[in-house]
Amino acid sequence: MTFRATPRNVIVVAGVMSLLLALTVLVSLTLGAVHLPLSQVWAALASPGTNSEATVIVREIRLPRILLAILVGAALSVAGTGLQALLRNPLADPYVLGISSGAAVGAIFAFWIGGRIAAASPLAAFIGAMITMVWVYLLGRHGGRLASYTLILAGVITASFLSAVILFMLTLLSTRDVRGIAFWLMGDLSVTPVAELRILAPAIILAIAGLYVFAKDLNVLLLGAEEAAHLGVNVVRVELGVYILASLLTGIAVSASGAIGYLGLLVPHLGRMLVGNDHRMLLPTAALGGAILLVLSDTLARTAVAPAELQVGAVTAVAGAPVFIYLLRKTGG
C-alpha cells in the first residue's frame, strides 16, 4: 500500500493514526492491576481536584507512564526511521550507533561513583549518550563526510566496547545496584516523574519536527549520496542533521526509560509496509505508530502478570523478534 505524500494525504494518515493513538490511550487508562470502571477513569480525568484512589491511580500512575510511552515510542521509532535512511541499511536501529550503550555507561557510572540522587542517573545517561554520539561521529567520518559503512562499523564496535565496560562495572557494583541497573538496562517506563515529562516532551517534539524538515532530502538520499548531491541536496548538511537529531532522540529516550529494544528497528519496517517509502508520510506514521505500539506493550507489561509487573523492554523484545522474523519471511528481506 502506498499513498502519494500530498499534504492532504499526510494529514489524513496522521489524523487516523492520532485517533488510533487516542483510542489506545483510553483503553490503556482503563487497564491495570486495579480494576477501575470506565466511569471512574473518566471522572478522574475530568476532575483533577479530588484525591480519591482512582484519581491518584489514573492521573499519577497510569497517565504519566502512558505519556512517557508515547514520547519514547515516537522518539525511538523516528530515530530508527532516520537512521535506516541515513545508513541505507534496513537493520539499523537507534542502538546501532552505540548511543544506548553510552547512556548505560553514564547511568552506571553515576551509580558507581556514589551519585545516589535519583535525578543524577538520567542526566549522566544523557551525557554518556552525547559523548558517544560525538565519538562515533568522529570515527565514522571519512573524507569530510559521513560514510555509511564506516559509521555502522564505528557504531557497532563502540557499542560492543561499551557493553564490555558495562559488564566490567556491573561486577564491581553491589548486588542491590546491579538489580536496579539490570531493570534499567531492560527498559523501564515506571520511574519518570511528571516534572521530567515537561522537559522531555518539548525536546522530543522539537527533535522530531527537526527531522521532518529533512524528510524530502532523505527520500533523495535513498538513491545514494552521489545521486543526491547531483540532484542538489546538501548531503553533508542532511547527513549531519539527521545523525545529530536521531542521536538526540535516542539519547533522550534512553536516559528517560533505559534501552527499550526492537521498537526502533521494527516500526520503520511496519511503517513502510503501511504507507510506503516517502519520508514525508513515513516519519509521522512511524512516530504515531511507535507511540501506539509502546503504549500497548507497556499496558501488557502492567497487566500480564498483575499485580507483578514485567519490564516493558522484555515485552518489546519478546514480541518484536518474532514480528521481525515474520516481516522478513513475508517480504523476502
Next chain:
Amino acid sequence: MGARYHERGTVFGRHQPRPRQVCAGLVFFMVTYETHSAQAPSPPFGVNFPSGATVLLCVLAATLSILMPPAAAARTVKDQTGRSVNVPDNPHRLVSLAPNITEIVYALGLGDELVGDTDYCDFPPQAKSKPHVGTMVNPSLERIVALKPDLALGTPEANRRETADLLERLGIPLYGVTANTLAGTLASIEDLGKILGRAAEASSLVAQMQARIDRVENRIEGQPKPRVLFVVWYRPLITVGPSTFIADVIRAAGGIPIGENLKGEWPRLTLEELLPQNPDVILLPKTESFSPSTEEFQTLPGWKDLRAVKERRMFFVSETIERPGPRLVDALEELAGVLHPTLALKTGERQ
C-alpha cells in the same frame, strides 16, 4: 552498611490526609448528612440530629481542626535506611513489601492491620491470602494505592530505590528497616514495634529471641568450630561475604564461614582457593534444581577431595536463614544442631 535507597529528603505527598482535612471532611459529612436526612423520612432509631446539635458539633469540629496542629497525627522520623519518613502515630493499614517484614508484622500481633503483602509472603500461612501487590522488586503501585495504606514497610535488601521514590511521590510513607546481622534483625523488630505502636510486644519477642540466641551461645562454648562453606551458587561457585547476615548466623551457630577474607556480599570463589581452606561442613540452600546431590558432589573433581564431601557433612538448610525475621532463631538453632551434632541442640524451646 550503606543500606540506603537514596539520600534525598522526603517530599511529603499531597495525599496525606492531614487532621485539618479530616476534620473539615467530618464537618462536610455532617452538614450533608443533615441535609439528606432532612429530606428523607426519619430513620426508625432517631439518628437524626436536631439541627442545633449539628451546628454545635460543626463548630466544635471546626474549632478542633483549628486548634489541632497538623503534626498531631503524624511525626517525621528517620528510618533505618536514613530517609526521613512521615509516619502516622497509629498506623492501622499496613502494606509489607518483604516476606521478613510480613513475618514481623504478624509476630507483633498486627496481622489484621496488614492490608497487603507481596507474592512471596508465605509465612504465616494467613499471609498468603492477603491481597498481593506483586513482587518485591517490581510491585504494582496502583495496587498499593488502591489498598489505601497509611504506612508501607520495606527493606533495601529486597526492594528497589525506585519503588521508595515513587511511593514517596504518591504520598505513601515507606518506612525502611535493614538487617545485616542477627543483632540487626532484633533491632529492626524492636524498631518496627515502636513505629507500629507495639513496643511492648516487640520487646518481649526480642527478649525471647535473645534468650534462645544466648542459649545457643552457651551450649556451643568451648566446642570446636567447624569451617563452613555456604554455597549461594554452585557454578560458578559463589559464597557469602563476611558482612552478610548468613555469615553472621553461621558465626553465631559456632562455625567459621569460609570467605571471611573475601570482599563483597556475594564473592566468587575458585576451587583453587577453596581446596586449601578445606571446609568441614557445606551448606546448600533448600532450593530445587540448582545444585548436585551429595552423591554427585562425591564424583566432582576438586569437590570430592574436600573433607566435608568425604565425610558427607553436606546439609540443605531451610530458607529461613535468608529471612531476617522472627524465625531466624529457628534457623540458628537448626544450624547449630547441624554444626554440633553431639549437642542435641535442635530440641528445646521451639515455638
